[in-house]
């Protein structure tokens with residue numbers, strides 16, 4: 001290289017496909033809802049996509065509607081993230097995903113990956129066949145973020161906004177800007193391929209992530225954790241049934257219960273009594289607020305422990321990981 005000549009830096013980004021609306025196809029270009037998710041391959045999604053200074057490669061991990069997401073796909077996805085992040089030449093990983101359970105997959109990866117490089121999940125609210133699809137721009141933004149030096153942890157990019165995995169929630173069933181980070185606010189914004197950062201990257205301590213990953217990788221089957229909701233007229237029948245099932249020695253008996261509690265973690269008295277019986281029978285019980293914003297504020301002592309800022313679906317994942325045998 002002669003003096004004054006600048007060597008163009010090329011960052012390698014791996015795009016892992018799991019399906020979703022971003023890979024969905026409808027019969028007509030005007031149809032944004034009557035489509036089948038997970039129809040287009042991830043190689044086709046990156047075809048022709050040019051992000052300056054980035055070399056892309058793609059791998060299909062699954063091609064499903066994310067409403068059907070399960071432990072098997074999470075297991076495979078986490079393993080591929082670990083594999084690619086360990087390669088020196090890889091700057092970051094992008095995961096294309098459906099919006100319905102995006103926050104769950106993001107939180108799961110956040111818990112099991114000590115990601116000192118970026119893992120960026122992205123999605124679309126309109127299928128690839130739409131007249132004006134949102135997927136290509138989201139994917140471009142996610143790739144740009146994954147290629148940036150200094151970016152860390154598991155994030156979600158949608159509609160120009162970067163959300164941290166612990167805070168992100170789908171809050172709208174139709175709008176292209178379907179996600180919120182609640183009270184915490186986004187980590188940043190992507191504008192013309194550049195990042196405007198608002199707060200620090202979400203990371204999990206390496207030792208904790210390694211331990212969760214080790215348990216998730218070793219577990220033959222993941223502990224069954226169910227969510228029950230506290231609401232007006234909530235009863236005890238469902239929880240009592242799960243306790244009976246467990247006491248009867250059912251093969252996949254429930255090991256944990258998350259109660260989607262009202263307001264600041266309150267639970268209907270009848271349901272609460274049933275949950276205390278469940279705890280006495282050896283089932284782990286956690287309260288998480290049903291509210292979209294805020295977190296359970298510690299106050300008077302409650303008989304059941306709470307999940308703090310975690311939503312019920314994220315509290316379920318945290319409880320599942322904590323119940324896994326090492």
Ligand code: ASP
Pocket residue numbers: 019020021022037064065066067097098099100101123124125126
């Ligand atoms: N049902 C779709 C999915 O989650 C919705 C979407 O991607 O927007 O895969």
